[in-house]
Each structure stands twice: as structure tokens, then as C-alpha cells.
Amino acid sequence: MRRQDLDQALSRNNAPKVIMLYGESHFLIERYTKLLSNIADASVLSLYHSEYDFSQAKNHLSQGSLFGDQNLLIIKNEKKVPKSDLETLVALCAKNPDNILIYAYYGTDFKKSVAAAFSPKKEGQEVRFFTPYFNEAKKILMQESKQRKIEIDMGAIEHLLLSQNSDISLAYNELSKLQILNHRVTSKDIDELVYGLAEVKLDTFILKLLQRQDFTSNLQQLLEHGEDEIRIITAISAFVTQLYLFNIYIKIHGVASSVDILGYKLPAFIEKDRAALSIRYKHESYTKMITLLMQNELTMKSSGNLDKEAILISTLIELQGIIS
Numbered sequence: 001m002r003r004q005d006l007d008q009a010l011s012r013n014n015a016p017k018v019i020m021l022y023g024e025s026h027f028l029i030e031r032y033t034k035l036l037s038n039i040a041d042a043s044v045l046s047l048y049h050s051e052y053d054f055s056q057a058k059n060h061l062s063q064g065s066l067f068g069d070q071n072l073l074i075i076k077n078e079k080k081v082p083k084s085d086l087e088t089l090v091a092l093c094a095k096n097p098d099n100i101l102i103y104a105y106y107g108t109d110f111k112k113s114v115a116a117a118f119s120p121k122k123e124g125q126e127v128r129f130f131t132p133y134f135n136e137a138k139k140i141l142m143q144e145s146k147q148r149k150i151e152i153d154m155g156a157i158e159h160l161l162l163s164q165n166s167d168i169s170l171a172y173n174e175l176s177k178l179q180i181l182n183h184r185v186t187s188k189d190i191d192e193l194v195y196g197l198a199e200v201k202l203d204t205f206i207l208k209l210l211q212r213q214d215f216t217s218n219l220q221q222l223l224e225h226g227e228d229e230i231r232i233i234t235a236i237s238a239f240v241t242q243l244y245l246f247n248i249y250i251k252i253h254g255v256a257s258s259v260d261i262l263g264y265k266l267p268a269f270i271e272k273d274r275a276a277l278s279i280r281y282k283h284e285s286y287t288k289m290i291t292l293l294m295q296n297e298l299t300m301k302s303s304g305n306l307d308k309e310a311i312l313i314s315t316l317i318e319l320q321g322i323i324s
Contacts, residue, residue, distance in 0.1 A: 001019075029129055037072060043071050045060040057073055061101070077105060078105075138161060140172075156189075240290060249261050
């Protein structure tokens with residue numbers, strides 16, 4: 001089943017009662033799990049990750065509701081539930097039209113899928129969610145804004161998404177901050193209210209620094225906007241450490257996987273850029289960079305009388321010397 005077909009089914013109040021949600025976009029898996037589970041007066045059992053217990057799940061769907069309501073079972077897991085378990089649970093839903101099963105699989109192994117247990121022949125459906133394209137992400141954020149009665153145009157939506165490195169889940173979470181405004185949201189409102197714009201500026205500055213480009217104007221902008229010298233050097237250290245993790249992972253596996261490295265999925269273009277940049281530096285360079293950053297961060301934190309801006313600039317110049 002395609003996402004568009006699921007949207008149409010939801011709009012007609014004819015959503016599948018047995019469904020598996022999986023794919024690259026954890027945001028969409030979570031979003032549609034909430035939409036599908038929004039059932040009034042249902043008897044709900046949620047089994048998340050290590051909480052999963054087949055006997056408990058089976059019992060929930062086997063028992064009749066005391067008040068004649070629907071039995072809703074939600075399973076969320078990064079590890080695959082055994083196919084035999086799922087087939088039994090799907091069969092219980094086929095026997096009782098009041099049973100509803102939502103299986104949200106957050107893992108990354110799609111090759112050996114258990115989605116066959118949710119075939120239409122067994123009265124089930126499965127939907128694979130791909131990371132939304134930029135324009136798709138804007139439409140989703142606009143839909144959510146309308147539901148929350150946030151006055152905002154597509155230009156401001158785009159500004160919000162870009163402020164969060166095009167990560168729809170981060171941008172979505174920031175909508176609650178814009179909801180407090182009682183006027184039409186502008187890009188300026190987003191700059192003032194939404195955390196993340198400084199992060200984008202920091203990333204731009206750090207990329208210039210590590211690519212041995214002139215970073216002085218970017219640094220000046222950060223400092224003029226009140227960015228703290230210690231926070232800047234800490235952000236650089238975190239970025240370099242992240243690159244080092246990419247470097248090691250690529251050497252072992254041959255490819256980059258932000259999910260395995262960081263625990264969450266970066267947008268594809270950012271993951272690609274991080275991987276390409278990470279392999280430019282040798283192990284010795286990473287060791288020297290991280291040591292330099294940690295030592296000078298400690299120096300800044302240990303003395304309140306030193307010129308922190310001077311220490312920062314000296315550190316950045318020395319850092320570029322290491323990667324020359």
C-alpha cells in the first residue's frame with residue numbers, strides 16, 4: 001500500500017485494521033501510528049521495544065471487550081517481531097472485526113521483511129515510508145500548521161525547515177513554539193523563537209573551517225549574535241568527533257550509516273557530505289584536532305581572566321594548520 005492510498009483511506013474513515021508501518025522515515029512511522037491509533041473508547045495495549053511479549057499481545061486480541069469496544073494492539077520495535085507471532089496476531093484480527101493491530105517497525109533491515117504477514121489476502125496492509133522530499137516535508141508541516149491554527153505561509157515553512165537542516169521531525173517539534181503567537185508567523189519570528197538557526201550557522205562556519213576556507217566573517221557573525229566562545233569550541237569538538245566516528249565506521253563497513261553511527265537518521269545529503277568529509281583526514285589528524293580542542297576548552301573554562309576570543313581564534317588557526 002502506498003502512503004497516498006493510506007491518506008485516502010484515512011480521509012474516508014476506512015483505515016486498515018491490520019497494518020505494518022516501516023521504512024526509512026521514523027517521523028512518518030510515528031505520525032501515522034498516532035493517526036491510526038486515534039480511536040475513541042478503544043481498549044489499547046501498547047508494547048514498545050523490550051516490552052513486547054507475545055502471550056500478552058495474543059491475550060489482548062483473544063479477549064472480548066467488556067463494553068463492546070475495539071481491542072487495539074500497538075507494537076513498536078526496532079527488532080523484528082517473529083513472523084510466526086505476527087501471523088497469529090493477524091489471524092486473531094481476521095476472526096474478530098473489533099480487533100486492530102498496528103505494527104510499527106523502526107529497524108533498518110528491509111531485505112528480510114516480515115511484511116508478508118500483512119498481505120491483503122490476510123486482510124492486512126503494509127506501508128513503507130521513505131524520507132520525505134523537501135517539498136513533501138513542507139506540505140506536511142503546512143498541514144499540521146493548519147490543524148494547529150498557526151497562521152503561516154509556505155515561505156516561512158521553508159525557512160523553518162531549513163533552520164533545522166531540512167529535518168522534518170525537528171521542524172515539526174518546533175511548531176509548538178510558533179503556536180503561541182497570535183499573529184501571522186514570519187521568518188523573523190522563526191529566527192527569534194526557534195532553536196536551531198544558530199546551529200545551521202555553526203555548521204556552515206565549521207565546514208568552512210575544516211575545508212580550510214576563510215571563516216572570519218562567519219565567526220564574526222556568530223560572536224555578534226551572542227554566541228559564546230566556549231560553546232563554539234565545544235560545537236567544533238562535537239562535529240570533529242562525529243566525523244571521526246564516520247571515518248572509523250566507513251573503514252570497517254565500507255559505507256556510512258548515520259543510524260548506526262549516531263543512533264538517528266541524518267537527511268541523505270547531509271549523511272553523504274559528512275561521509276565524504278570524514279575520509280579526508282587521517283587518524284593522526286583527528287587525534288591532534290580533538291586533543292587541541294579539548295585542551296583549549298579546558299583552558300577557557302579554567303580561567304575567567306583570559307581573552308577567550310583570542311584563545312578561540314588561535315585554536316582555529318592551529319586547527320587549520322593540523323589539516324593542511
